[in-house]
Amino acid sequence: MIASTRDVRPRGARTRAVLAAGVVALAAAACAPGSSAPPAGSPAQPSASAVRTDAAALGNVTLTIWDQEVRGAQNAQMTALNTAFQAKYPNITIKRVSRSFDDLNTTLRLALSGNEPPDVVQANNGRPQMGAFVKAGQLRPLDPYAEAYGWKKRYPQSVLQYVSYTADGKSFGEGNVYGLPQAGEVVGIHYNRAKLAKLGLEPPKTWAEFEAALDKAKAAGEVPLMMGNLDKWPAVHLFGTVQGQHVPKDQIATLGFGRKGASWTTPENTKAAQQLVDWVDKGYFNKGFNGLGHDASWQAFAKGQGVFLIGGTWLIGDLGKIMGKDLGFALPPGTPPVATGGTGLPFAITTKSANPDAAAAYIDFITNSDAMKVLATNGLLPVADTDQQSVPAGAQQDMFTAFSTATQQDGLVPYLDYATPTFADTLTAALQDLMAKKATPQEFLATLEKDYKTFVESNG
């Protein structure tokens, strides 16, 4: 790399410079940052028969677990499951470290590269987190455990793909299983039942009906589609939902998983981007949506501003508390449905964990069918056995129906920001540009294409 730099100095000086630079490079490279240890999990890779699933027989073990289940219902289910686990296996002590989502994101890298990382960590699915950890050999492939515990029967393939990477961390959505999620998520259309009734409308069954409803709401002086994009990411879900109506599912998946073989600059994607711009032009969104916070936007929706709100199932608990029976939730229309969705943060086992068998037993315990019931009774959306839970009619039932429909018909497509390590950045800024009309749909897609192409080419 040094020789390739253009240099016009006389030969002697140049040689000296190259030598000097080389020495500096060597000296610095000798203490290059990061661990040079190869992915250490491989040699100790247990086979299915070597896995010990009887946690009670493991002796006295302490498990350190980092999670981000800090909010009301999430914390309640986690506490309940931990207590139950300790009651069942008194020989295993759980040391729980709870951090907010943001805190976990920023501290996990350091924790994992240390010498004594936690045993079980909740690592976000996408490339910047789980992908990077797998690549650095810091997470243990769970396939032997999956076989021993029957996890691949417990989880539908459309869910497992979100926790699968190849061992080199390069390919997302296939390969080994690296973690198990507890909760499911799907992005859909929240609606205000009372307002729909007042407008003489039914929950839309086709995309055309949805657009017609938006139009009618606008004519009646309502805000058709509530939206707050100050935090930059909510528009990703909006765009993903619109994209699902125009772009073939497998293309979205290829783009979303950051694999080779697809393109952003297609007529279908252009149509999706154009539709978003058209909606802005037609005034379907509340005024100043780029300057409104996400929380402020759903709170305004809950208080009766806006007829529709495109967002994830994670909003239903909070919205339902205020709106009660007025809240409805539906998948984006279509057969089979195409909806952005996935899982809550999966629980993974670190490579350096001294007690992987106990850690696996813990993960199994918090994701088995009893655990799924605990999630459901706490108002959360369990990722497995969704259709077996009995919940009262209303938005929560809508949510359960939507998720089990989407997973069973293989209708989930990945969050678009999973695609590359920098895509969340690129996409959110580009979407703000698009919706503020600072960029045309063509320019918008060219920006995304550039990031995607750069990554897939370097990723090999």
Place this chain on the structure above:
Amino acid sequence: MIRSRSSFARARAGHPPGEPRRVAYLYLLPAFVVYAAFLLYPIGRAVQLSLFHWDGLSLGTWAGLDNYAAIVADEGLRDAFGHALVLIGFFAVGPLVIGLLLATILNHAKVRGLGFFRTVVFLPQVVAMVVVAVAWRRVYSADGTLNDLLGAVGLDWLARGWLGDYTFALPAVGVVGTWFETGLVTVLLLAGMSKIPIELYEAARLDGAGPVREFFAVTLPSVRGEIAVALTLTVIAALRTFDLVYITTEGGPGNSTSVPSYEVYHRAFELGQVGSAAAIGVTLTVVIFAISFVINRFADRSIT
């Protein structure tokens, strides 16, 4: 006699009074160790990291000056440094002008309850920037206080989501800085002005100076030192703005409010580009150092 002999002896020995220099350095050692461990070592480490491509996890690869070249080549990063310069206007220049005005008035008018006004003006400094940012985010929101006020005085057409507007987001963030720093600057200047001997003003008035002449001839030159201190503090505050941007806009809309220190955080902790983040950090340090150096040179000259 004895005295002069001993001083002669010392001069012959060739060293100043007190203990020899080697021993003196020993006294400095404990402080230096702390300084080195907590300041010099991290800086050196940051410089080292900036020469690598490193994701924070796996083994880094040698990058040479690539990360620095990227700062010049990357339009987004150039913009970030540009935004920081704009913020200097709001964080330093604005408060200085307003502060001079306020301090002159407060100093001259001999207002009753000066202490009270001084406290009120200084109050924003007491509140943590994060809290300030959260509050202003509400003020600027599409259904926030600012738009309500505009509506109340019939300026509805001006109302917008301020932090989501490409033209107004950066000035909106800047105004928060102006609000925040003005109190500090005012109090600093007020302290400086209270030290100006009253005779100077009397003399100026006898020479027939009006309030404006008086300000430029007496007040302004007398507080040059305080101005330099205020500028140093506020310019550095402008350049290292992080929390304000992080809470209000996350660099948006688009990238119109991104600043270097936000990029450092974003790249190091969210994108896993630690080398690039370190390079930005080092560059920012150099810029801050250079600017405060210039300001302090200016202040030194004003004193002598």
